[in-house]
Amino acid sequence: VARFPLEPGATIGVLGGGQLGRMLALAAARLGFDVAILSPEPDACAARVAARAIVADYDDPDALEALSRIAEVVTFEFENVPAKVVARLQGLGVEVAPGPRALAVAQDRVDEKTFLRGCRVPTVDFVAVSKPRDVVAAIDKLGAPALLKTRREGYDGKGQTWIECHADAEAAFARIGGVPAIVEARADFVRELSVIAARGRGGDIRTYPLGENHHEGGVLRRTSAPAAVIAAVTAEAETIAARILTQLDYVGVIGVELFELRGGRLLVNEFAPRVHNSGHWTLDGCEVDQFEQHIRAVAGWPLGPTAPLAHVEMENLLGDDVLRWEALAQEEEARVWLYGKGEARPGRKMGHVNRLRPLDRN
Amino acid sequence: VARFPLEPGATIGVLGGGQLGRMLALAAARLGFDVAILSPEPDACAARVAARAIVADYDDPDALEALSRIAEVVTFEFENVPAKVVARLQGLGVEVAPGPRALAVAQDRVDEKTFLRGCRVPTVDFVAVSKPRDVVAAIDKLGAPALLKTRREGYDGKGQTWIECHADAEAAFARIGGVPAIVEARADFVRELSVIAARGRGGDIRTYPLGENHHEGGVLRRTSAPAAVIAAVTAEAETIAARILTQLDYVGVIGVELFELRGGRLLVNEFAPRVHNSGHWTLDGCEVDQFEQHIRAVAGWPLGPTAPLAHVEMENLLGDDVLRWEALAQEEEARVWLYGKGEARPGRKMGHVNRLRPLDRN
Numbered sequence: 001v002a003r004f005p006l007e008p009g010a011t012i013g014v015l016g017g018g019q020l021g022r023m024l025a026l027a028a029a030r031l032g033f034d035v036a037i038l039s040p041e042p043d044a045c046a047a048r049v050a051a052r053a054i055v056a057d058y059d060d061p062d063a064l065e066a067l068s069r070i071a072e073v074v075t076f077e078f079e080n081v082p083a084k085v086v087a088r089l090q091g092l093g094v095e096v097a098p099g100p101r102a103l104a105v106a107q108d109r110v111d112e113k114t115f116l117r118g119c120r121v122p123t124v125d126f127v128a129v130s131k132p133r134d135v136v137a138a139i140d141k142l143g144a145p146a147l148l149k150t151r152r153e154g155y156d157g158k159g160q161t162w163i164e165c166h167a168d169a170e171a172a173f174a175r176i177g178g179v180p181a182i183v184e185a186r187a188d189f190v191r192e193l194s195v196i197a198a199r200g201r202g203g204d205i206r207t208y209p210l211g212e213n214h215h216e217g218g219v220l221r222r223t224s225a226p227a228a229v230i231a232a233v234t235a236e237a238e239t240i241a242a243r244i245l246t247q248l249d250y251v252g253v254i255g256v257e258l259f260e261l262r263g264g265r266l267l268v269n270e271f272a273p274r275v276h277n278s279g280h281w282t283l284d285g286c287e288v289d290q291f292e293q294h295i296r297a298v299a300g301w302p303l304g305p306t307a308p309l310a311h312v313e314m315e316n317l318l319g320d321d322v323l324r325w326e327a328l329a330q331e332e333e334a335r336v337w338l339y340g341k342g343e344a345r346p347g348r349k350m351g352h353v354n355r356l357r358p359l360d361r362n
Numbered sequence: 363v364a365r366f367p368l369e370p371g372a373t374i375g376v377l378g379g380g381q382l383g384r385m386l387a388l389a390a391a392r393l394g395f396d397v398a399i400l401s402p403e404p405d406a407c408a409a410r411v412a413a414r415a416i417v418a419d420y421d422d423p424d425a426l427e428a429l430s431r432i433a434e435v436v437t438f439e440f441e442n443v444p445a446k447v448v449a450r451l452q453g454l455g456v457e458v459a460p461g462p463r464a465l466a467v468a469q470d471r472v473d474e475k476t477f478l479r480g481c482r483v484p485t486v487d488f489v490a491v492s493k494p495r496d497v498v499a500a501i502d503k504l505g506a507p508a509l510l511k512t513r514r515e516g517y518d519g520k521g522q523t524w525i526e527c528h529a530d531a532e533a534a535f536a537r538i539g540g541v542p543a544i545v546e547a548r549a550d551f552v553r554e555l556s557v558i559a560a561r562g563r564g565g566d567i568r569t570y571p572l573g574e575n576h577h578e579g580g581v582l583r584r585t586s587a588p589a590a591v592i593a594a595v596t597a598e599a600e601t602i603a604a605r606i607l608t609q610l611d612y613v614g615v616i617g618v619e620l621f622e623l624r625g626g627r628l629l630v631n632e633f634a635p636r637v638h639n640s641g642h643w644t645l646d647g648c649e650v651d652q653f654e655q656h657i658r659a660v661a662g663w664p665l666g667p668t669a670p671l672a673h674v675e676m677e678n679l680l681g682d683d684v685l686r687w688e689a690l691a692q693e694e695e696a697r698v699w700l701y702g703k704g705e706a707r708p709g710r711k712m713g714h715v716n717r718l719r720p721l722d723r724n
Binding site for chain 2: 005007022025029032048051287302305337339340342
């Protein structure tokens with residue numbers, strides 16, 4: 001059983017071999033930890049900066065056993081880690097952070113919103129549906145247009161569709177495959193914000209300044225941070241993050257997506273129990289970025305400062321965007337992060353760029 | 363033959379598996395490069411964050427051949443790379459940066475000072491010695507006390523001794539093993555500074571703000587940067603760095619150790635053709651740190667900005683100092699860098715800590 005704070009030299013396991021795992025591994029290395037990546041993908045981009053790599057399916061019993069022998073604590077870079085994987089690791093005596101409760105809640109959109117309402121966190125109105133006539137009834141209640149999403153899986157706009165009008169309800173349900181789903185009322189928001197926060201093993205909480213997010217085709221395109229918001233909005237976001245983290249007895253970094261309504265009221269869209277794309281600005285904008293913060297939390301170290309050092313415009317490099325690397329390398333203000341992925345498939349997250357400017361020009 | 367700028371996804375070879383190689387590997391990963399570490403040490407701390415590791419002696423022909431097959435360009439973390447290793451790599455069609463000229467000059471203290479004088483860079487007075495009576499004659503010329511150093515090898519105060527008085531000359535020569543050496547006049551300096559600079563493949567040069575260094579027992583203990591110096595001193599240091607870099611047709615980061623005399627005149631003590639311990643403050647004090655700068659240079663990318671974002675007090679963690687990690691982790695202003703080395707032998711560089719404060723409180 002791990003003793004916290006984890007000593008430098010200990011190994012931290014990470015489920016997932018993508019860019020989030022890669023940046024977690026780089027942060028862990030700075031603090032003297034070794035990282036073991038478990039990923040089904042051979043030569044995963046995270047594995048190429050990690051001390052150890054296990055190439056296997058996430059639910060492979062031998063792989064989990066091997067991971068449990070070398071890792072003092074295990075974390076993950078994606079929220080769809082199967083519950084049985086976490087249970088097996090825990091059964092092998094390994095700490096998993098964030099814990100199974102956070103994962104379970106985040107993996108089901110109805111459970112997530114029900115949980116949020118239970119801790120007095122506002123969300124859009126919603127109805128759980130599992131049959132075509134449920135969807136019709138949901139539109140009767142919530143009005144159209146409304147958003148239909150699968151309860152489970154789905155990210156970056158996948159597994160969701162707009163119900164344009166009452167007559168579209170059944171067709172929309174067919175479009176997402178007729179699986180258990182949620183209908184969400186349209187939020188009349190003025191912009192999308194997000195808050196990245198962390199909770200340590202001692203219950204301490206730190207919150208980063210808000211980011212303002214711009215999506216294209218359901219995928220995050222740009223984050224501007226610190227977002228220009230009034231103090232009351234920051235305070236409300238911090239309260240929301242703290243309620244979620246505390247109620248889940250959470251350990252690690254969380255990303256909470258917010259809708260800002262006219263007048264500054266916030267609704268939670270969803271949260272991700274992991275480091276978050278909209279927090280990549282912290283890599284160059286803060287002393288302790290979200291990746292080091294997450295490692296600090298899961299290792300039982302004290303959390304670090306979250307004050308901004310610069311204003312950052314983060315731009316995702318999707319697919320062919322990465323071919324612009326040579327021009328980006330010449331931009332004086334642009335800090336370039338490339339993930340070492342091979343093929344630049346359309347929409348694939350290949351890297352990001354943080355463009356810095358002094359805070360006082362904000 | 364490598365084409366520059368090097369494309370992301372290319373592999374950069376690094377000779378040496380210590381902390382400098384490790385931090386170079388972390389910087390290279392941010393830019394999407396893979397790193398291959400060649401080091402005789404199994405499980406070297408740099409290898410544990412690198413895509414590939416070759417465990418072999420530096421002059422092992424098979425190892426160099428293997429490295430040449432995967433790496434587009436090779437750099438190094440220590441200046442005592444044998445000339446024949448560089449020649450062999452070049453013979454295999456691999457670019458080595460910085461090049462053999464910089465290495466040759468930096469490997470011999472007499473050649474180094476002769477080179478510096480040749481490019482109008484001031485140094486202490488010196489005399490080359492190879493026999494006991496040469497040392498006596500040197501003291502006749504330079505006076506005592508004077509510093510006797512082996513021409514080759516030696517770092518962190520090793521391979522050198524003070525000649526306390528005329529009568530001590532022959533004994534001092536015996537103390538350093540009676541090998542070819544240099545006698546250096548004592549510099550009457552008020553403090554030790556250093557300048558970290560870089561030169562790109564296009565000849566562009568960037569210089570970081572000066573650091574003020576404090577040594578203990580011949581080993582760097584602390585660097586404070588940006589150092590409080592008058593503008594003329596900064597300008598003089600930049601001129602010195604530019605002369606050295608240009609004369610050597612240098613590619614990469616260089617660390618130049620300086621003595622500041624009363625009145626602000628500078629003498630060069632020595633330079634290291636690599637990233638330098640006194641530049642570790644840039645990891646948290648600048649947008650582009652010395653490690654990314656070095657990778658940018660050897661990869662043929664444009665150099666990045668060197669303006670300071672914060673004032674940094676860098677403290678080396680030597681030997682048992684690293685056992686203070688838990689207290690350091692709790693210091694709000696302290697950014698902790700631990701190197702993942704196993705045994706905390708006395709004096710071994712185990713990590714460093716950068717303590718930040720805002721620039722305007724300087």
